[in-house]
Amino acid sequence: AQSVTQLGSHVSVSEGALVLLRCNYSSSVPPYLFWYVQYPNQGLQLLLKYTSAATLVKGINGFEAEFKKSETSFHLTKPSAHMSDAAEYFCAVTGKGGGGNKLTFGTGTQLKVEL
Amino acid sequence: NAGVTQTPKFQVLKTGQSMTLQCAQDMNHEYMSWYRQDPGMGLRLIHYSVGAGITDQGEVPNGYNVSRSTTEDFPLRLLSAAPSQTSVYFCASSIQGGTYEQYFGPGTRLTVT
Numbered sequence: 001a002q003s004v005t006q007l008g009s010h011v012s013v014s015e016g017a018l019v020l021l022r023c024n025y026s027s028s029v030p031p032y033l034f035w036y037v038q039y040p041n042q043g044l045q046l047l048l049k050y051t052s053a054a055t056l057v058k059g060i061n062g063f064e065a066e067f068k069k070s071e072t073s074f075h076l077t078k079p080s081a082h083m084s085d086a087a088e089y090f091c092a093v094t095g096k097g098g099g100g101n102k103l104t105f106g107t108g109t110q111l112k113v114e115l
Numbered sequence: 116n117a118g119v120t121q122t123p124k125f126q127v128l129k130t131g132q133s134m135t136l137q138c139a140q141d142m143n144h145e146y147m148s149w150y151r152q153d154p155g156m157g158l159r160l161i162h163y164s165v166g167a168g169i170t171d172q173g174e175v176p177n178g179y180n181v182s183r184s185t186t187e188d189f190p191l192r193l194l195s196a197a198p199s200q201t202s203v204y205f206c207a208s209s210i211q212g213g214t215y216e217q218y219f220g221p222g223t224r225l226t227v228t
Contacts, residue, residue: 009155032215043119043205043219044158051214090157094215101146101165101215102173105157 002027002093006106014114019063019078021109023091026072033074034092034103035065044090050074061085086113116141119220121206127226128196136191136223138206144218145211147189151175151202152222158205164189165211196227 007022025031032051036044048059055067061084065076074091091106122137140147148163160173164183178200180192189208193200203224207217 004157034216036219043221044207045219046216049214049216101148101209101211101217102160102163103158103215103217105150105159107155107157 002031002095002104004091004093004104004106006089006091006109008109009107010110010112012112012114013081015083016080019076019081019085019111021076021089021091021111023065023074023076023106024072025074025091025093027093027095029095032094033065033067034094035059035063035074035076036090036092038088038090038108040087047076047089081111081113083113083115086111118142119206119208119218121204121220121223123223124221125224127228128193129228130196130198132196134193134196136193136204136206136225138189138191138220139187140189140206140208140218141187142208142218143186144208145186146217147183147206147208148173148217149179149181149189149191150205150207151200152205153202161191161204193225198227201225201227 003026005024034049035047048057050067058064063078088108092103119140145166149161150158152158159175162181164170206220209217
């Protein structure tokens, strides 16, 4: 069984400020973890993924995430927010092995970027 | 490559009507799936398929049917639409195994009145 908890359904930051979106996971097998972004009225686009290689993962648009097994966390960060980062962000988990393609999503975090 | 395509983009149904949401991919992916997205609930898996002729239920399968006759296509059928099925539906595909990265279609926004 696997699950994802995203703390904070809405996060607001000023342009140029640090972005931190939190994700904690639960998985009975070694996890694969993903962050997806959804811009208004669009589908989901992969930001980055953790697949048991390096624990610090760099993605597109300046985002990165660090896998911390001891804390069962995979928080998403970006040093300096841009107006174009305003979107909804989803953390997802799957487990290596049988049924591994079945993603379990968190409930999402809406990021607002203010001037 | 077109990637994952979905039709229609918008649909309004009356309670009790049936319809089929279309999904196609041109990446030769074995795995395809359907999710529904509701506010505050993230995406929930409806049905999935690991190859032509093989389908299985996800987390919220009731009221939906699927079939997979070809690698490319994975239609989702609503048998008798209910207001609770008002949602945004996403189709996704991936290779079987590997890094499990899934590619999503643009979605179908369905309203049932």
